[in-house]
Amino acid sequence: AQSVTQLGSHVSVSEGALVLLRCNYSSSVPPYLFWYVQYPNQGLQLLLKYTTGATLVKGINGFEAEFKKSETSFHLTKPSAHMSDAAEYFCAVSPGIQGGSEKLVFGKGTKLTVNP
Amino acid sequence: NAGVTQTPKFRILKIGQSMTLQCTQDMNHNYMYWYRQDPGMGLKLIYYSVGAGITDKGEVPNGYNVSRSTTEDFPLRLELAAPSQTSVYFCASSYFGTGGNQPQHFGDGTRLSIL
Numbered sequence: 199a200q201s202v203t204q205l206g207s208h209v210s211v212s213e214g215a216l217v218l219l220r221c222n223y224s225s226s227v228p229p230y231l232f233w234y235v236q237y238p239n240q241g242l243q244l245l246l247k248y249t250t251g252a253t254l255v256k257g258i259n260g261f262e263a264e265f266k267k268s269e270t271s272f273h274l275t276k277p278s279a280h281m282s283d284a285a286e287y288f289c290a291v292s293p294g295i296q297g298g299s300e301k302l303v304f305g306k307g308t309k310l311t312v313n314p
Numbered sequence: 315n316a317g318v319t320q321t322p323k324f325r326i327l328k329i330g331q332s333m334t335l336q337c338t339q340d341m342n343h344n345y346m347y348w349y350r351q352d353p354g355m356g357l358k359l360i361y362y363s364v365g366a367g368i369t370d371k372g373e374v375p376n377g378y379n380v381s382r383s384t385t386e387d388f389p390l391r392l393e394l395a396a397p398s399q400t401s402v403y404f405c406a407s408s409y410f411g412t413g414g415n416q417p418q419h420f421g422d423g424t425r426l427s428i429l
Contacts, residue, residue: 207354230415241318241404241420242357249415288356292415301347301372302418306356 200225200291204305212313217261217276219308221289224270231272232290232302233263242288248272259283284312316340320405320421327395327428335390335424337405344410346388347418348372348380350401357404363388364410395428402426 205220223229230249234242246257253265259282263274272289289305321336339346344365349357359372363382377399379391388407392399402425406418 232417234420239422241406241422242418243420244417247415247417301359301362304356306354 200229200293200303202289202291202303202305204289204308206308207306208309208311210311210313211279213281214278217274217279217283217310219274219287219289219310221272221274221305222270223272223289223291225291225293227293230292231263231265232292233257233261233272233274234288234290236286236288236307238285245274245287279312281312281314284310286310318405318407318419318421320403320424322424323422324425325427327392327426329395329397329428331395332391332393333395335392335403335405335426337388337390337421338386339388339405339407339419340386341407341419342385343407343419344385345408345418346382347406347408348378348388348390349404349406350374351404351423352401360390360403392426397428400426400428
């Protein structure tokens with residue numbers, strides 16, 4: 199069974215500072231990995247995804263994530279935080295091409311606060 | 315450019331009442347999903363569908379029912395509402411993707427309170 203752990207339910211950074219949101223996964227097969235963002239009173243929207251190929255993935259709004267198989271991690275980063283980045287971020291995993299399932303398993307989320 | 319549309323946006327129910335949460339998508343996606351989101355718990359899959367006429371249980375299906383008569387619509391039915399069903403409900407859809415490499419597109423949610 200797959201699982202996702204997001205370290206830190208709340209992260210606070212200053213505007214202009216580095217954003218680092220941590221995600222570790224557990225999967226018995228090569229997974230597909232996703233980061234979603236949720237703004238207040240909205241649904242989730244895709245930030246970026248890793249399926250195959252390059253392990254450093256760039257997404258929208260200046261975010262990127264690196265798939266590290268040896269560390270079973272897929273941490274999300276952004277060099278300089280902006281006030282508009284304040285939101286809740288979810289990491290998710292699917293079992294990939296070998297898993298035969300279209301279902302995603304979500305982490306519990308990390309709420310990002312950006313201080314002026 | 316509607317995407318996934320959920321109605322209603324808010325609803326208050328009394329214990330024991332029933333209701334249907336509506337979800338429709340205009341992207342011709344095969345796969346549709348219902349999740350519930352509780353504070354600090356992430357999203358839990360209630361039911362999903364891989365195409366019209368085909369549905370299956372997710373992680374937390376008890377107290378809910380679904381149907382999928384068309385590609386576009388995937389309503390979620392609550393029978394005998396209970397306080398434990400107070401939550402935010404999200405509908406999502408995606409293209410068929412081998413192994414789940416296709417992203418899911420989410421609606422804006424239905425906020426449901428059971429009193």
